[in-house]
Amino acid sequence: MSKTSVTADIFSQISERERQALKRLADFSNVETLPEIWDLVAKRCGDTVALRDPHSKPEVVITHTQLLEKIKQFAAGLQALGVKVGDRLTLIADNSPRWFIADQGILMAGGVNAVRSSQAEKEELLFIIANSGSTALVVEDLKTLNKLRSRLNDLPIQFIILLSDEAPPSSETLKVLNFSQLMESSANHTLQPARQKRNDLATLMYTSGTTGKPKGVMLSYGNLMHQVTTFGTVVQPEIGDIILSILPSWHVYERTVEYYLLSQGCTQVYTNLRSFKKDLQQFKPNYMLGVPRLWESIYEGVQKQFREQPENKQRLINSLLAISDKYIKARRIAENLSLDHLDASAIARLSASIQASALFPLHALGEKLIYNKIREATGGKIKQMISGGGALPKHIDNFFEIIGVEILQGYGLTETSPVTNVRRTWRNLRGSSGQPLPGTENKIVDPETRKPLATGEKGLVLLKGPQIMQGYYQNPEATAKAIDAEGWFDSGDLGWVTPEKDLVLTGRAKDTIVLSNGENIEPQPIEDACVRSPYIDQIMLVGQDKRSLGAMIVPNLEALQKWAESHNLELCIQDDNVTETTSQKINLESKMSQDLFRQELNREVQNRPGYRADDRIGPFKLILEPFSLENGMMTQTLKIRRHVVMERYHDIIDGMFA
Structure with a gap:
């Protein structure tokens, strides 16, 4: 496709407001x-x-x-x-x-x-x-x-x-x-x-590989220039x-x-x-780029200052924050920008507008007493903060909206140069990753059949546009797996699309875990190291958008039984109330059991070649049901179906990181 036709295609898809923003980049047209x-x-x-x-x-x-x-x-x-x-x-x-x-x-x-x-x-x-x-x-x-x-x-x-x-x-x-x-x-x-020319290779950016060997992502000048010439639809400095x-x-x-x-x-x-x-x-x-962990650190610093205030002032602050939380949620519904109420009726939006109006005076009081001072701590002149590298926690999104600092959450991968989607100031749908950049398409398909799904249905996210990489350097097999014959890139993420084309991510289909600091972790090599422990039968790492890795562990009960006997203890699987402090019996939740597995994890992970601090496993949970074909948690080739395990143990995993 010629450069002229690409430009025409981009302009055919965007709003008048975005079109005006792109005119600022006219100098770069040639x-x-x-x-x-x-x-x-x-x-x-x-x-x-x-x-x-x-x-x-x-x-x-x-x-x-x-x-x-x-x-x-x-x-x-x-x-x-x-x-x-x-x-x-x-x-x-x-x-x-x-x-x-x-x-x-x-x-x-x-x-x-x-x-x-x-x-x-x-x-x-x-x-x-x-x-x-x-x-x-x-x-x-x-x-x-x-x-x-x-x-x-x-x-x-x-x-x-x-x-x-x-x-x-x-x-x-x-x-x-x-x-x-x-x-x-x-x-x-x-x-x-x-x-x-634009089709010429500009840079190789190496991303984690499932075998531990990085893959060289080939980004052309055209890939990079697409980002420069379309990001004006997001921010206009x-x-x-x-x-x-x-x-x-x-x-x-x-x-x-x-x-x-x-x-x-x-x-x-x-x-x-x-x-x-x-x-x-x-x-x-005026602008900052960050990953969720950075915004969390600002939030935690503010919360620490709140906790240091006298009790009566803490109560006032918490009360105003709670009221403002209700205010912004009502305002979202009124403006049709609530992810949970996208199909709200006109009457529901009117009701929300009335509620927001009633709450506004107290929200304004919070602005006068508290929120403007928090903004001053960030310099007081931020126009937008752009967030990527992982999903933004809901409470962080809410907090910054309350204090009047706008976060534009984006989405993309190294293979997509990276931005494919991002929220806009005039369409800041919290909980989403925003609409596509000009020239970019999202398609949701069934993970198994690859058949396209209807708007609102959850499936595998495919991406297409001028920012998609040329391929993996000297790795045609990996390239063919990532990009199909029609040019659709397999993101490895699960999600759905709203009627207004906002992308909402719900999890991972591929193995890669992205921590809240933006680090990409390939779990397989770490899991392979952990199962060297005689006490670990199966393990699956978790931690998407969290500060650290966690693990779901199926213990080797036979080895664990022998370990218990060597310590003159009786392993008790069913009685969750038994601990070694009240009996000579122990269970999987006892301190001795937990200490044993903590020691095993630390040793095997740290002894692994190429160990990095982000590889460390934080919280873990011992579960008795093995991953198997019968319960649907393994594929026919005996690979763990990670998204199925995540769904099955959703509450337990959330509790691990609480």
């Missing part, structure tokens, strides 16, 4: 690749600060004009070292202005970058370097280089760039330059235009608006929304968890 954007931005708002890092020493402040020049310098330096169009370079670094300069410098030079955090495991990084076919490395600092150095001679690496100004090792056999040396080397080289950046810049969600906001002349301020609260008040951001 742009093929991301690096071309920065010249246009510099011409429009060159003196505006683009990147600011207040935590570096000295503080870094770079205008949009300076940013363009630094990207060009970096690109020219790479070309002087021999980088040609299509060459792969692995970029291993974390949030900083130099990350952005390196990212766009690689693309401007014509290279394809494979990106990952410097904190990632050594074996994972080495796999990415090898799998991507990288011939050069750009790394955070000497510490990162030293972590990898012993194995680099086995790879076709021609040179290494440090993003720090540390002196390169004098004994190094590979060519190593620091950031300043690379920038200086560009002085004698004229940057040659890469002349790439003004030149100089402040973005507070805390998520990893190499993560596709942060990365592509950063591209959009910076393309609009915004100023990005880098922060971190330690400085986050102070930076909120100092820099007063």
